[in-house]
Amino acid sequence: MHSEPPGERDALREKIIGLGETSLHKSYYPELQRRLAELERFRALLDQTHDAIFLIRAETGRLADVNASAKAYLGYSKKELLAMPFTDLISPQQKARFVEFVHKISVLPSESRQTWTAPLVSRSGTEIPMEITVRSVTFGGEQYVVAIARDITERIRIEREIRIKESALESSTNGILIADLTGAVMYANRSFAAMFGYEREGTIAGRNLEAFFADPTVGEKVTAHLLDNPAIVQETVGLRSNGSPFHIQISGSVVQNDAGQPLCIMLIVMDITERILTEQMKRETYTQLGKNIEQFAILGDHIRNPLQVIVGYAEMIDDPFAAKILEQSRRIDDLVTRLDRGWVESANVRQFLRRHGDGAKPPGETFFRFSNLKEEDR
Structure with missing residues (x-):
């Protein structure tokens, strides 16, 4: 206005063109710079994460943006990725089901989240197993789908190893028991x-372990021993x-973590009833063999005593039959001598079996072997 003083007109002009102290440009520009700096920091964080992040336009299914990890996993440039639909990255076997899955997500309320497991196909054709978390979002009135894909190759390998170990435990012919450090059973x-x-x-x-032993104190003793011994x-x-x-027979050990701290107790149990019964039968056989040998020795003496009398009388009489009696007596004495040699040999065999046999112990006898003993102490 011409009626305004010249000074006010100059101040208004400088404010409009951004030269005044309170210009619109000077009040807005620092805020814009701050927002851009925050955006750059956020983008840098997204690029540093190991998860692959994809921003997908819900209407077309094409990629609107990706982070650096997505490019690293798949081997594509950002320009190549932004030129293709996200479904082109899904394994052909899972593509149809994934499209149906994403369609269900797109009709759910905004910010809803679902997880899907499917392989992503890299530029080289390698399929990478991924756990994909998908959520629907809206920016500026346009609907998008955010897909965050995590490589689960290592997890699948570990899960496979765990399943193999579990199968080995389940298929073992020996009984396997895992208990906590108090003796409470966790797995059988x-x-x-x-x-x-x-x-x-x-x-x-x-x-508790005590429920599986005829002597309940055995479970407590085993637990206490394993807390101090490997x-x-x-x-x-x-x-x-x-x-x-x-x-x-139980074989027990303590399961430890990487730091050497005890986690639980594992027992391997074998039914040795048949072996114990066999050992008992052997002991009874050895005992009966000893009795038989002693009876043979006594029987030989019992035969020789009357035989000596017969020989004495035969030598005293003058009769043609005396020679025949003496001849048969010598045969009997020879047989008894052979029996003597036989029971002596049997006794030697019995002693050999006792010294070099299986060292059977009486039924119910308990023994311990500790793995931390030195070889000379065993």
Whole structure:
């Protein structure tokens, strides 16, 4: 206005063109710079993450943006990725199901999130197993789908190893029991359940070790020993669910973490009833053999005593039959001598078996072997 003083007109002009102290340009530009700096920092963080991040236009399915990890995983440039639909990156076997999955996501409320597992195909054709978290978002009135893909190759390998180990535990013919450090059972395989007369392995979990031994104190002693020693081998008497005892051998050890701290106790149990019965039968056989040998020796003496009398009388009489009696007496004495040699040899065999046999122990006898003993102490 011409009526305004010249000074006010100059101040208004400088404010409009951005030269004044309170110009619109000077008040907006620092805020813009700050926002751009925040955006750059956020973009740098996205590029540093190991997860591949894809921004997908919901209407066309084409990629609107990707982070650096997506380019690194797939081997494409950003320009190449932005020129293709996201579904071109999905394994052909999973593509149709994934499209249906994304369609369901797009009709859900904004910010809803779902997870899908599918391989992404790299530029070289390699399929990378991914866990893809998908969510629907809206920017500036346009709907997008954000897909965050995490490489689960290592997780799949570990899960496969765990399944193999679990299968090995389940298929073992020996009973396997895992308990916590207080002796409470955490896991038992099928063989253990069958050995101890339980219908299902699940019914064993939560029980204490003492429930599986005829002598309840054995479970407590085994637990206490393993907390101070790396391993134990013990023969003892187990107790089935119906209360019947049977002979078992347990091999126990402590499972530790990477720092060497104890995590749990693992016991491998074998039913040795047949072996114990065989050893008992051997002991009874050795005992009976000894008795038979002693009887043979006594019987020989009993035969020789009357035989000496017969020989004495035969030598005293003058009769043609005396020579015949003496001849038969010598034959009897020879047979008895051969029996003597036989029982002596049997006694030697018996002693040899005792010295070099299996060293059977009486039924129910318990013994310990500790893995931390020195060789000369074993």
